[in-house]
Amino acid sequence: MPIEIKMPALSPTMEEGTLAKWLVKEGDVVKSGDLMAEIETDKATMEFEAVDEGTIGKIMIAEGTDNVKVGTVIATLLEEGESADTAPKADAPKADAPKAEPAPEPAKSEDTAKPASPAPKSAAPTASTAASGDRIKASPLARRIAAEQSIDLSTLTGSGPNGRIVKADLEGATAGSASAPTAQAQASAPSTAPQAAPAAAAKPAAIPDIPHEATKLSNVRKTIARRLTESKQQVPHIYLTVDVRLDALLKLRGELNAALESRGVKLSVNDLLIKALAVSLIQVPSCNVMFTPDQLISFQRADISVAVSAPSGLITPVITHADTKTLSQISTEMKDLATRARDQKLKPEEYTGGTASISNMGMFGIKNFDAVINPPQAMIMAIGAGEKRPYIVDGELGIATVMSATGSFDHRAIDGSDGAQLMQAFKALVENPLGMVA
Numbered sequence: 001m002p003i004e005i006k007m008p009a010l011s012p013t014m015e016e017g018t019l020a021k022w023l024v025k026e027g028d029v030v031k032s033g034d035l036m037a038e039i040e041t042d043k044a045t046m047e048f049e050a051v052d053e054g055t056i057g058k059i060m061i062a063e064g065t066d067n068v069k070v071g072t073v074i075a076t077l078l079e080e081g082e083s084a085d086t087a088p089k090a091d092a093p094k095a096d097a098p099k100a101e102p103a104p105e106p107a108k109s110e111d112t113a114k115p116a117s118p119a120p121k122s123a124a125p126t127a128s129t130a131a132s133g134d135r136i137k138a139s140p141l142a143r144r145i146a147a148e149q150s151i152d153l154s155t156l157t158g159s160g161p162n163g164r165i166v167k168a169d170l171e172g173a174t175a176g177s178a179s180a181p182t183a184q185a186q187a188s189a190p191s192t193a194p195q196a197a198p199a200a201a202a203k204p205a206a207i208p209d210i211p212h213e214a215t216k217l218s219n220v221r222k223t224i225a226r227r228l229t230e231s232k233q234q235v236p237h238i239y240l241t242v243d244v245r246l247d248a249l250l251k252l253r254g255e256l257n258a259a260l261e262s263r264g265v266k267l268s269v270n271d272l273l274i275k276a277l278a279v280s281l282i283q284v285p286s287c288n289v290m291f292t293p294d295q296l297i298s299f300q301r302a303d304i305s306v307a308v309s310a311p312s313g314l315i316t317p318v319i320t321h322a323d324t325k326t327l328s329q330i331s332t333e334m335k336d337l338a339t340r341a342r343d344q345k346l347k348p349e350e351y352t353g354g355t356a357s358i359s360n361m362g363m364f365g366i367k368n369f370d371a372v373i374n375p376p377q378a379m380i381m382a383i384g385a386g387e388k389r390p391y392i393v394d395g396e397l398g399i400a401t402v403m404s405a406t407g408s409f410d411h412r413a414i415d416g417s418d419g420a421q422l423m424q425a426f427k428a429l430v431e432n433p434l435g436m437v438a
Contacts, residue, residue, distance in 0.1 A: 003076065007069065018067075018068065019039060020038045021064075023038065027055065030077070032050055032166060034049065044315065054078050061074040079139070137163055138164060141166075142166055224314060231372050236411040237409070238419060241407075243404055246430065252433045272430075272433065274322055279436045287414050287421075287422040288302055290378055305354030305374060306337070306359075308337070315346070317340075317350055318352070318353055326437075357381070358380065359382050368382070371406070371408050373408050378414055
């Protein structure tokens with residue numbers, strides 16, 4: 001019987017997505033790990049890999065279809081000896097769904113799929129549910145590997161479609177972890193995180209009779225719009241600004257780059273500011289927090305989300321352990337993350353999490369700005385341009401390179417005095433940068 005390939009959950013918050021592009025066609029032979037499709041999630045465009053081997057039988061959802069719910073059957077996979085003619089007739093209506101023009105049609109294909117695969121299951125199938133009568137559901141490749149390695153398939157938990165045992169499950173069995181659900185199975189399960197109640201739909205604004213071009217909103221842009229609106233509506237922002245002298249930091253950066261040149265590492269000013277913010281959060285732990293309705297979560301390390309402008313919209317890859325990493329490590333990692341962010345190649349774990357954010361618009365000549373907090377984080381640092389300004393140096397008026405930094409704080413979690421202490425610590429580290437590398 002053909003295997004149902006369902007719309008996966010490719011990010012923790014994904015509930016639906018756009019099937020942007022098929023990388024296979026009906027009749028193609030695929031094996032575990034082959035790329036099958038490009039799927040646009042609420043965060044980025046990601047590649048979807050096959051978890052089993054077989055022949056693509058029927059593509060149920062056409063590429064370019066929007067609002068495809070997680071769990072919707074998008075294609076079928078045929079095993080050895082099967083043909084498209086062996087597919088049950090009940091599947092025929094699903095194949096017709098993508099041909100319809102109205103946007104709501106993908107939801108109908110989900111409704112059609114529900115009787116065959118109930119959504120409420122929250123745990124991976126057990127060995128007993130993976131069997132039909134006395135026959136254990138397993139891919140041909142999994143059966144061959146099991147026979148070669150003398151593995152009892154009845155003791156395994158299948159993570160493939162409908163509880164099928166696939167190659168990845170046997171690899172786990174070899175490592176002694178057959179009874180635990182695989183990470184792939186967990187990743188493909190729909191997110192159960194509570195979602196904020198949707199705001200009442202606003203009436204679309206009338207488009208003026210002016211020559212124009214309309215561009216369809218991507219899932220990423222829709223998510224940015226929703227999250228920033230929620231942040232400004234639900235999070236009480238407080239803004240604190242300090243002027244910071246950069247001369248010592250720029251001098252240290254020049255010396256470090258000369259020393260690191262042989263290793264191919266070139267530090268940016270932003271690399272040093274990421275480090276300064278991370279160390280500041282450790283020095284002022286009352287700002288390294290997250291607000292929940294009934295708890296205040298205090299973090300033991302500083303993971304910094306860094307705002308990167310990508311073609312699809314703003315994304316925030318995370319530098320983990322930024323408080324303990326060296327500047328060269330931060331620089332190398334940041335360059336890699338920024339490049340892959342612009343190419344939409346980040347993994348979900350690389351842009352989720354983070355205990356605070358930093359957004360630098362200094363390269364555009366912006367003097368200062370107030371950044372919007374990225375929930376559930378409780379603060380974000382906005383960095384302006386460094387410029388020559390009149391400044392009191394050693395008690396006398398002089399000229400110094402100065403930038404303005406503005407911290408946006410969630411006032412539910414961070415009091416004004418605590419935010420002021422963080423800004424004070426950040427200013428001190430930037431003006432005396434040896435303190436963050438010692």
